[in-house]
Amino acid sequence: MKILLAEDDHNIATIAVMALETFGGHQVVHADDGQKAYELAKAQEFDLVLLDEMMPIMNGLKVCKTLLQEGFRTPIIFLSAKSQSTDISLFESLGSGFIPKPFDPSTLCQEIENILAEAA
Amino acid sequence: MSIKFKLFLVLIFCLGSTGGVGYLGYDSYVNLQGINKDLRQASKIKGLVQAIANSPFYSSFDKKLKRYVNKLKPNYRNRAFKKIVMAYGERNRRKLNNSISNFRKQEKKFTAYLEANLLVYESRLQSLALALITSFGLSLFFIYSMILNSTFRPLKALSNRMLDFLNDRYTYQFRVPKKNEVGELELNFHSLAQRVLNNMEELKALDSAKSDFLNIASHELRTPLTSIKGSLSLLRTGMDKLPKEKSAQLFSIAEKETDRLIRLINDLLDLAKIEAGKLPLEKDWVSIDDVIETTLYSLEGISKTASVSLAYTSGQHKLVEIDQDKVQQVITNLVSNAIKYSPQNGTVTVAVSIDSSNHLKIEIKDEGTGISPSDQKLIFEKFRQASGPSSPIVKGTGLGLAIARAVIEEHKGVIGVRSQVGKGSSFYFTLPDWKQDQVTLDFGKKAS
Numbered sequence: 001m002k003i004l005l006a007e008d009d010h011n012i013a014t015i016a017v018m019a020l021e022t023f024g025g026h027q028v029v030h031a032d033d034g035q036k037a038y039e040l041a042k043a044q045e046f047d048l049v050l051l052d053e054m055m056p057i058m059n060g061l062k063v064c065k066t067l068l069q070e071g072f073r074t075p076i077i078f079l080s081a082k083s084q085s086t087d088i089s090l091f092e093s094l095g096s097g098f099i100p101k102p103f104d105p106s107t108l109c110q111e112i113e114n115i116l117a118e119a120a
Numbered sequence: 121m122s123i124k125f126k127l128f129l130v131l132i133f134c135l136g137s138t139g140g141v142g143y144l145g146y147d148s149y150v151n152l153q154g155i156n157k158d159l160r161q162a163s164k165i166k167g168l169v170q171a172i173a174n175s176p177f178y179s180s181f182d183k184k185l186k187r188y189v190n191k192l193k194p195n196y197r198n199r200a201f202k203k204i205v206m207a208y209g210e211r212n213r214r215k216l217n218n219s220i221s222n223f224r225k226q227e228k229k230f231t232a233y234l235e236a237n238l239l240v241y242e243s244r245l246q247s248l249a250l251a252l253i254t255s256f257g258l259s260l261f262f263i264y265s266m267i268l269n270s271t272f273r274p275l276k277a278l279s280n281r282m283l284d285f286l287n288d289r290y291t292y293q294f295r296v297p298k299k300n301e302v303g304e305l306e307l308n309f310h311s312l313a314q315r316v317l318n319n320m321e322e323l324k325a326l327d328s329a330k331s332d333f334l335n336i337a338s339h340e341l342r343t344p345l346t347s348i349k350g351s352l353s354l355l356r357t358g359m360d361k362l363p364k365e366k367s368a369q370l371f372s373i374a375e376k377e378t379d380r381l382i383r384l385i386n387d388l389l390d391l392a393k394i395e396a397g398k399l400p401l402e403k404d405w406v407s408i409d410d411v412i413e414t415t416l417y418s419l420e421g422i423s424k425t426a427s428v429s430l431a432y433t434s435g436q437h438k439l440v441e442i443d444q445d446k447v448q449q450v451i452t453n454l455v456s457n458a459i460k461y462s463p464q465n466g467t468v469t470v471a472v473s474i475d476s477s478n479h480l481k482i483e484i485k486d487e488g489t490g491i492s493p494s495d496q497k498l499i500f501e502k503f504r505q506a507s508g509p510s511s512p513i514v515k516g517t518g519l520g521l522a523i524a525r526a527v528i529e530e531h532k533g534v535i536g537v538r539s540q541v542g543k544g545s546s547f548y549f550t551l552p553d554w555k556q557d558q559v560t561l562d563f564g565k566k567a568s
Binding site for chain 2: 014
């Protein structure tokens with residue numbers, strides 16, 4: 001899959017990219033803030049968008065809402081350290097699903113597949 | 121008008137009308153008694169005249185009559201009676217008969233007059249009795265109405281409002297209360313209720329702030345853990361697949377993020393201790409030169425890496441009463457921020473001066489990008505950072521300035537920033553407890 005990863009922390013991004021490319025054989029494009037993520041999502045075709053919640057300029061929820069308003073059809077999965085039930089229900093209602101941080105990179109790809117399978 | 125005053129007026133009215141009625145009534149009663157006495161006298165005199173008319177002359181009787189007549193009031197009836205007694209004394213039967221018939225005329229008039237007066241006073245007494253009953257009735261009515269309207273009803277209404285308040289129904293229309301005792305009670309209740317509501321709002325805000333803090337703290341703690349767990353997991357599972365540079369990168373990430381987590385936890389604990397008041401200051405008189413120079417020396421490493429120079433003009437000869445460790449922590453924090461946000465080959469300057477309140481002021485100036493007014497308010501809050509360099513050498517915890525503020529405020533000083541976007545920033549803090557170091561000053565003078 002061609003995946004757009006929106007994540008402002010570079011270390012986490014490195015790990016996620018390594019997990020997705022090495023273990024999943026996916027192609028990953030990385031954006032380190034909400035604005036760049038939004039622009040890339042509109043400019044290129046992706047099979048999946050992995051969205052961190054807390055990002056500078058535009059946060060994940062805002063990016064998601066804006067894209068959905070504009071008819072974005074690609075599945076969006078939230079990746080976040082936020083743990084409040086109100087946030088989680090937002091993630092699950094707006095996106096296809098939610099993966100909490102810390103995540104296990106060795107199982108990341110499987111978790112993504114599970115979420116996409118359920119959403120389909 | 122206060123209820124007390126109104127009741128007082130009713131009392132005065134009641135007493136006054138009772139007094140008035142009482143006085144008039146007594147007056148009428150006395151008059152009535154007088155008239156009855158007159159009527160009895162009239163009857164007696166009538167009897168005497170009858171006796172005189174029917175009997176022969178007795179000298180002893182004559183004497184008695186004369187004595188009696190002299191005691192009588194000089195009214196027209198009594199004068200007529202006196203004439204009878206005189207005629208009797210003169211033994212003049214003809215005169216006697218004349219005076220008797222004259223007397224009888226006068227006596228009729230007189231009695232009629234007395235009886236008319238009797239009626240007047242009797243009816244007056246009746247009116248007064250009515251007036252007394254009416255005024256009593258009115259007084260009781262006023263008192264009842266006051267108790268009901270000024271006291272009972274407002275108190276009941278107030279009681280209902282209190283009940284509403286107790287049952288968490290806080291919205292009620294506040295009517296302007298009357299200016300009396302109950303109104304005062306209403307005002308006081310309203311003030312009390314307002315204070316309770318304000319306290320509740322404050323508590324809610326505090327509670328909300330605490331929740332926010334917990335949320336942010338948990339997020340901040342989970343982020344480095346994600347990198348640590350992630351890199352270790354990748355290293356374990358990808359042992360064969362990963363090329364050497366990637367493995368090295370992952371080890372480096374794990375180590376750096378562990379350090380970051382350590383810094384974060386230390387900062388969080390420091391902040392928690394300060395806010396719980398459990399971080400007592402160990403104050404000592406130290407030389408400000410020493411403090412600043414020691415701090416700058418420890419930061420030489422990172423300043424060289426960032427190609428930023430540090431400047432401080434020593435020779436202050438001033439002593440400050442501070443907790444040296446904590447104040448050094450503050451200076452370290454401010455200077456490392458300045459280095460972080462400085463351009464390459466820039467300079468960070470530390471300066472000491474005395475401000476207008478005679479407090480020692482330490483300023484840290486940088487030539488960085490400056491801070492916008494809205495960010496200036498934010499940055500001293502927990503976990504807040506201004507939008508800064510995207511890959512700083514050492515990622516901050518967002519707590520440094522919050523801790524700095526707590527430490528300086530514990531020292532009874534103030535901390536702040538002056539900055540304009542594009543024109544660098546000047547962070548400052550003040551220390552009130554300072555004195556000139558006479559010894560080194562004198563020594564310095566002697567030496568030169």
